[in-house]
Amino acid sequence: MRNRALTDLVLAGPAALVVILFIFLPVAVVFVLAFTDYQVGARSANWIGIENFATLFGSRQGRNALLNTVVYAGIVIPASVGLGLLVAMGLHRLTDILPRLSAVLRTVYFLPVAATLVAMAVSWQMLLHPSLGLINTWMSVLGLAPQQWLSDRGLVLYTLAAIGIWQSVGYNMVLFLAGLATIPTALYDAAAVDGADRGWSRFWTVTWPMLGPTTLFVVIVTAVNAFRVFETVATMTKGGPAFASDTIVYALYREGFVYFKAGYASAITVVFFLALLLLTALQIMLVERRVHYR
Amino acid sequence: MKHLLLSAGVVLAASAAAAETEIRVHYAIPTIWAETQEALAEAFMATHPDIKITLDGPAEGYEDGVQRVLREGIAGTAPDVAYVGLNLWRVLEDRGVLQPLDDFLPADPMAAGYTPALLSLGQYEGHQWALGTSASTMVLYVNPDLVEQAGGSMDDFPKDFDGIIELAAKIDALGDTVEGVWIGRHDWRFQSLLGAHGGRPMTEDESDITFDSEAGMTAAGLYKRFAEDAGMSSMSENDARQAFPAGTLGLFFESSSLLKRFEEGSAGNFELAVFGTPVVAEENVYFPTGGSAIVMLTDDAEKQAAAWEYMTFVTGPEGQKVIVETTGYAPANKIVLDDESYLGAYYAANPNAKVGHAQVAAHAGPWYAYPGAEGVAVTDLIAAALVELTEGAAVEATISDLADTLRMQLGMK
Numbered sequence: 032m033r034n035r036a037l038t039d040l041v042l043a044g045p046a047a048l049v050v051i052l053f054i055f056l057p058v059a060v061v062f063v064l065a066f067t068d069y070q071v072g073a074r075s076a077n078w079i080g081i082e083n084f085a086t087l088f089g090s091r092q093g094r095n096a097l098l099n100t101v102v103y104a105g106i107v108i109p110a111s112v113g114l115g116l117l118v119a120m121g122l123h124r125l126t127d128i129l130p131r132l133s134a135v136l137r138t139v140y141f142l143p144v145a146a147t148l149v150a151m152a153v154s155w156q157m158l159l160h161p162s163l164g165l166i167n168t169w170m171s172v173l174g175l176a177p178q179q180w181l182s183d184r185g186l187v188l189y190t191l192a193a194i195g196i197w198q199s200v201g202y203n204m205v206l207f208l209a210g211l212a213t214i215p216t217a218l219y220d221a222a223a224v225d226g227a228d229r230g231w232s233r234f235w236t237v238t239w240p241m242l243g244p245t246t247l248f249v250v251i252v253t254a255v256n257a258f259r260v261f262e263t264v265a266t267m268t269k270g271g272p273a274f275a276s277d278t279i280v281y282a283l284y285r286e287g288f289v290y291f292k293a294g295y296a297s298a299i300t301v302v303f304f305l306a307l308l309l310l311t312a313l314q315i316m317l318v319e320r321r322v323h324y325r
Numbered sequence: 326m327k328h329l330l331l332s333a334g335v336v337l338a339a340s341a342a343a344a345e346t347e348i349r350v351h352y353a354i355p356t357i358w359a360e361t362q363e364a365l366a367e368a369f370m371a372t373h374p375d376i377k378i379t380l381d382g383p384a385e386g387y388e389d390g391v392q393r394v395l396r397e398g399i400a401g402t403a404p405d406v407a408y409v410g411l412n413l414w415r416v417l418e419d420r421g422v423l424q425p426l427d428d429f430l431p432a433d434p435m436a437a438g439y440t441p442a443l444l445s446l447g448q449y450e451g452h453q454w455a456l457g458t459s460a461s462t463m464v465l466y467v468n469p470d471l472v473e474q475a476g477g478s479m480d481d482f483p484k485d486f487d488g489i490i491e492l493a494a495k496i497d498a499l500g501d502t503v504e505g506v507w508i509g510r511h512d513w514r515f516q517s518l519l520g521a522h523g524g525r526p527m528t529e530d531e532s533d534i535t536f537d538s539e540a541g542m543t544a545a546g547l548y549k550r551f552a553e554d555a556g557m558s559s560m561s562e563n564d565a566r567q568a569f570p571a572g573t574l575g576l577f578f579e580s581s582s583l584l585k586r587f588e589e590g591s592a593g594n595f596e597l598a599v600f601g602t603p604v605v606a607e608e609n610v611y612f613p614t615g616g617s618a619i620v621m622l623t624d625d626a627e628k629q630a631a632a633w634e635y636m637t638f639v640t641g642p643e644g645q646k647v648i649v650e651t652t653g654y655a656p657a658n659k660i661v662l663d664d665e666s667y668l669g670a671y672y673a674a675n676p677n678a679k680v681g682h683a684q685v686a687a688h689a690g691p692w693y694a695y696p697g698a699e700g701v702a703v704t705d706l707i708a709a710a711l712v713e714l715t716e717g718a719a720v721e722a723t724i725s726d727l728a729d730t731l732r733m734q735l736g737m738k
Contacts, residue, residue, distance in 0.1 A: 072395025273709035
């Protein structure tokens with residue numbers, strides 16, 4: 032018995048130690064720093080209680096970053112989950128009729144996921160350029176007014192959201208395709224016998240409930256990624272113009288790595304971490320109740 | 326074989342004996358600096374065989390670089406000298422990791438090519454903390470083709486902002502995709518316009534904001550006038566930097582350090598011209614200078630002596646010649662500008678470069694960094710206020726508000 036316990040310890044110990052040393056310990060340090068005014072490189076720091084958190088929720092800039100993130104996620108989550116499902120169902124059906132084309136389209140939709148976002152951001156920047164970009168050229172051909180896609184304060188967040196959707200649809204599609212493939216055809220046959228043989232009723236009675244677990248996973252992954260939006264902001268707008276596209280993770284980067292305010296950046300990290308934890312727990316609780324498992 | 330090994334050993338021993346002091350050098354932005362740094366280190370070691378220069382792996386940008394130097398400082402592995410952004414060495418000074426250079430400076434700095442204007446780039450509270458290694462100020466890039474299409478003349482190019490706005494409006498009217506003038510809504514650009522009007526962002530002792538002066542209002546007002554009278558678009562800095570070489574932007578206030586890039590980008594399209602930023606005030610004019618500075622971190626006396634040798638070299642005429650020729654930045658040493666034997670051929674081949682470089686020599690001034698923990702953060706607030714001006718906000722109210730916000734954030738009130 033003791034021998035077995037020793038074996039277990041030897042097997043699990045090193046990995047656990049590494050996790051504690053390199054993940055839990057730094058996270059604990061961040062939690063402590065969040066209550067100080069520590070600056071990167073400073074020799075000392077003062078305990079300032081919850082002042083950092085008060086600044087985040089109380090200042091115009093902090094609230095702006097929070098609101099922007101919520102708006103961004105509010106657009107990206109439903110749109111990219113919905114579009115992902117739509118595309119997956121279309122391609123799933125197409126596999127039976129035109130398997131080659133379906134495979135090609137699958138690759139096309141997945142490309143944005145596989146491509147490095149930073150490299151893609153450069154292409155987007157060129158496409159969206161106000162006077163040289165392809166998109167504004169098309170707009171004027173169609174008789175529409177050219178737009179300042181990335182430098183209009185009222186528009187920039189929606190442009191970034193559109194790019195966020197473009198980037199995540201392919202990933203969601205692949206997950207949904209896998210989900211669709213696992214639905215047994217017998218269920219559709221049974222539904223057909225009961226009168227649900229096409230369209231909406233078929234989707235609503237068989238496909239959607241059977242996709243429950245997949246949908247739960249897709250929504251969580253998309254939500255976490257949407258709240259974490261950073262690369263597009265950092266490479267294309269740097270949170271501007273005038274903080275119009277400042278998001279929570281970009282603010283975290285800005286405060287910590289540009290302004291050198293490690294204490295405040297830690298506070299943002301803590302809030303962000305707790306919010307994501309809460310969100311994930313909430314989603315699992317809510318959706319799990321309605322998910323139809325096996 | 327034995328003989329070969331033996332001689333190899335002798336060579337090793339000899340080089341070890343010669344390279345007694347090793348100096349670790351930190352730098353950032355390898356896309357601009359990698360070749361330059363290697364050329365500098367090589368040239369220096371050729372004349373100083375007793376000092377070995379080791380270049381640390383470069384940081385991506387100046388902000389990253391400062392971060393890393395600070396982190397290494399905590400860990401006790403800081404480099405001996407570091408190249409940092411001219412606006413960022415104060416962060417290092419504030420954390421107490423820099424060595425003052427006063428005792429190292431020659432008795433007559435002028436004779437070594439360090440003019441008071443150039444020395445001012447690295448001074449704070451009466452001490453010399455950094456020496457400029459490369460400099461840039463804001464100049465006006467012009468697309469002569471668009472100027473002539475709009476009915477303007479390059480020979481009679483406007484010398485003041487009124488004339489520039491008038492010309493920009495005419496260029497802007499040429500077509501939907503043609504822009505007249507553009508300037509970044511950014512702390513450094515604003516400080517440049519402010520300096521051209523003889524204003525300062527802060528008092529000498531940094532205890533109060535002073536850009537809500539008359540000079541400041543006029544300078545900030547230019548943003549509004551550019552937008553309202555000359556149709557300046559709200560495009561981003563990246564957009565503008567693509568639009569100018571593509572030939573769709575007529576007049577562009579930008580850093581003189583971008584000359585090489587713009588000349589390459591516009592080659593075959595048009596031949597760009599460069600003018601100095603118009604000087605409005607009669608006195609007190611300066612242009613905040615961007616670029617890099619070199620600082621000393623080592624506290625070991627022997628290393629300090631070697632580090633100073635290296636710093637003297639890279640800020641001296643020979644090092645500066647290498648920096649100018651490989652980066653296009655303006656030199657931070659007057660000797661290279663005055664003595665044609667260093668860069669005469671370079672300026673003959675790059676007449677546009679001389680405009681920016683002469684502006685540095687005549688009007689270089691510090692790029693004011695706001696003091697304290699919020700120092701960098703407030704520059705983003707300034708940028709945001711400038712965006713509001715171009716979108717129609719009233720100048721007086723916006724700038725007064727901004728000044729008050731800054732006083733509060735920086736703890737001046």
